[in-house]
Amino acid sequence: MDNTSIWIMIIGVSLVSLLPRIIPVAVLSRYEFPAVVKEWLSFVAPAVLGALTALSVLAPQGKIDISFQNIYIWAFIPTLAAAVKTKSLFSTLLVGILTMAVLYNFIGF
Amino acid sequence: MVHRRNLFAGVRGQAVTHQLKEKFMDKKELKQGMKDALPIVLGYLPLGFAFGVLAKDVGMTVSQATMMSVLCFTGAGQYIAIGVMQAGGAIITIIMANLLVNIRYLLFATSTVPYLKDRVPPLTASLLSYGLTDETYAVAMNHYQDYPATSSYLAGLNLTSHLGWISSSLLGAILGSFITNTDKFGLGFALPAMYTCLLVMMINRKSDIYLAVSTAVICLAIGYLAPAMMGNLSNIILATIIGATLGVMINGQH
Known part of the structure; x- marks a missing residue:
């Protein structure tokens, strides 16, 4: 791909990634949602996080990997415990990153 | 009744002050x-x-x-x-x-x-x-x-x-x-x-936990059955739509 094509590609990707984020907020801010829609929307965040957590732990390389060799599953256990106990993003992140570093460097996964 | 109306006025008053303050950067x-x-x-x-x-x-x-x-x-x-x-x-x-x-x-x-x-x-x-x-x-x-x-x-x-x-x-x-x-x-x-x-x-409501787990399972199942959806992450969309709908249904039963 030559220089000009790369710039065109960047601008194209920019547009298709920007518009889905901006349009709903720009357009829908004027309307009042019915109660049932609001309730439905209130479930979107926990649902999305359930999906993201599962994918990031059980399919870390983009393919589902539910096995003892999946280092992410092992790191998930103390991380979940830290999250439930501390409910602090920073402590959880610290536990997760340290566990991962230890598993990677010393256990030899 | 009067008390309630005053309360309402109070809340509205606060909202107005807040909006005025928000015109400038709220540093905190x-x-x-x-x-x-x-x-x-x-x-x-x-x-x-x-x-x-x-x-x-x-x-x-x-x-x-x-x-x-x-x-x-x-x-x-x-x-x-x-x-x-x-x-x-x-x-x-x-x-x-x-x-x-x-x-x-x-x-x-x-x-x-x-x-x-x-x-x-x-x-x-x-x-x-x-x-x-x-x-x-x-x-x-x-x-x-x-x-x-x-x-x-x-x-x-x-x-x-x-x-x-x-x-x-x-x-x-x-x-x-x-x-x-x-x-x-x-x-x-x-x-x-x-x-x-x-x-x-x-996770605040009991229904949240059911819906998070079921969305996770649905998302993985779709990804397993349709790897192409896994590739473009559209399994997240489909699973979320099903999950949020389940959430409304579970919540409606209580």
């Missing part, structure tokens, strides 16, 4: 947003860095790699772009794949509207939604459970996260040849750890 809110963005920045560091390295490898200049992270704030989409470029694919393939990967933000952005409405001016809210990602979305929605949305908080959170993404891409594009393996620092688990904690914090 801005700082809180920036602080809440720090774990996100930590998670983006290895991802942005890797993007910079790969972009350089595939023939982008340092300024192109960096500008791509300025103009596009879509980790998955940017990796796809690199992959297609490497395979010698067409620009239109990259753009179509990115449309698919980013379409879920229609849903995410819509679910922020009830919180932003009447609190953040529509133009500001629209512009700041540029910085909407899986991570800023999760952190903001978690914040809105306890505090009202403000422009300053949203600016602090989204702009700091975006700046983290841009600077790590730049670093990767410049230093790529010196540091090759970021896995050994354990940073690869930063985002999964963040999702885990946000999920735990997001």
Whole structure:
């Protein structure tokens, strides 16, 4: 791909990634949602996080990997415990990153 | 009755003062947003860095790699772009794949509207939604459970996260040849750890836990049965739609 094509590609990707984020907020801010829609929307965040957590732990390389060799599953256990106990993003992140570093460097996964 | 009306007037009065204050930057809110963005920045560091390295490898200049992270704030989409470029694919393939990967933000952005409405001016809210990602979305929605949305908080959170993404891409594009393996620092688990904690914090209702688990199972099942949907992350959209509908149904039974 030559220089000009790369710039065109960047601008194209920019547009298709920007518009889905901006349009709903720009357009829908004027309307009042019915109660049932609001309730439905209130479930979107926990649902999305359930999906993201599962994918990031059980399919870390983009393919589902539910096995003892999946280092992410092992790191998930103390991380979940830290999250439930501390409910602090920073402590959880610290536990997760340290566990991962230890598993990677010393256990030899 | 009188008491209630006074109370109402009080609440409204507060809202007006708040809106006036919001015309200027609310430093406390801005700082809180920036602080809440720090774990996100930590998670983006290895991802942005890797993007910079790969972009350089595939023939982008340092300024192109960096500008791509300025103009596009879509980790998955940017990796796809690199992959297609490497395979010698067409620009239109990259753009179509990115449309698919980013379409879920229609849903995410819509679910922020009830919180932003009447609190953040529509133009500001629209512009700041540029910085909407899986991570800023999760952190903001978690914040809105306890505090009202403000422009300053949203600016602090989204702009700091975006700046983290841009600077790590730049670093990767410049230093790529010196540091090759970021896995050994354990940073690869930063985002999964963040999702885990946000999920735990997001569970307020009993129905939340059922719906989070069932959405996770549905998402994996779709990914297993239709690997193509896994590739463009549309399994997240479908699973979320089913999950949120289940949530409404479970909640309606009580």
